[in-house]
Amino acid sequence: MRVVLLGPPGAGKGTQAQIIAGRLGVPAISTGDIFRANVSGQTELGKKAKAFMDAGELVPDEITVAMVKDRLAEPDAKAGFLLDGFPRTIAQAEQLRSSLAELGHGLDCVLELVVDEEELVRRLSGRRMLVDGEMVQRDDDKPETVRRRLQVYRQQTAPLSGFYETEGLLARIDAIGEIDEVTARAMEACGAGDAGRASGD
Ligand code: AMP
Numbered sequence: 732m733r734v735v736l737l738g739p740p741g742a743g744k745g746t747q748a749q750i751i752a753g754r755l756g757v758p759a760i761s762t763g764d765i766f767r768a769n770v771s772g773q774t775e776l777g778k779k780a781k782a783f784m785d786a787g788e789l790v791p792d793e794i795t796v797a798m799v800k801d802r803l804a805e806p807d808a809k810a811g812f813l814l815d816g817f818p819r820t821i822a823q824a825e826q827l828r829s830s831l832a833e834l835g836h837g838l839d840c841v842l843e844l845v846v847d848e849e850e851l852v853r854r855l856s857g858r859r860m861l862v863d864g865e866m867v868q869r870d871d872d873k874p875e876t877v878r879r880r881l882q883v884y885r886q887q888t889a890p891l892s893g894f895y896e897t898e899g900l901l902a903r904i905d906a907i908g909e910i911d912e913v914t915a916r917a918m919e920a921c922g923a924g925d926a927g928r929a930s931g932d
Pocket residue numbers: 740762763764766783784785787788789790791795815816817818819820823871880
């Protein structure tokens with residue numbers, strides 16, 4: 732299956748991406764994680780992306796699209812994938828559609844995780860991640876950057892919901908609740924309700 736996971740920062744995309752991709756037996760590809768790995772590895776790509784990320788802005792489409800194209804060309808993504816955090820602009824969505832079409836493929840499902848903004852701010856300000864054995868706040872989870880990221884989401888990413896609705900691919904799900912409840916809603920919404928259950932996770 733080829734799936735896109737849409738939703739604002741703090742909606743739980745990363746967590747759900749891992750679980751859903753595991754159930755579907757496809758790799759979870761997070762553009763945010765790829766960028767963060769490049770920033771810590773101080774690669775050329777990381778150097779280009781860092782200032783945008785720190786400011787809560789999107790990394791320019793040409794950089795992001797080229798990176799995703801390379802990742803999707805890797806063997807593990809041939810039979811399917813779950814994209815987390817891409818596309819984030821209409822231009823990225825159009826590029827994704829044409830690169831997949833060149834290979835004779837299309838997306839099977841676009842899942843939008845819906846969470847109201849008050850809850851997002853609450854979740855993001857309390858969010859910590861484990862780095863070198865310590866729980867730290869992501870630089871871009873600082874309050875002023877969170878505000879900008881939510882604004883960028885509303886302006887540049889939210890229109891994707893209409894784009895994919897027109898394509899007949901959009902499934903919107905309520906992403907408030909226990910993690911496994913949200914996963915079950917997501918699997919059901921993508922018509923994959925039974926996938927992966929036998930594996931016991
Ligand atoms: P995330 O972990 O998905 O919240 O992404 C963290 C940051 O990486 C974002 O705030 C952007 O600066 C950058 N980023 C991730 N995915 C994209 C994308 N598809 N397009 C542009 N920038 C992105």
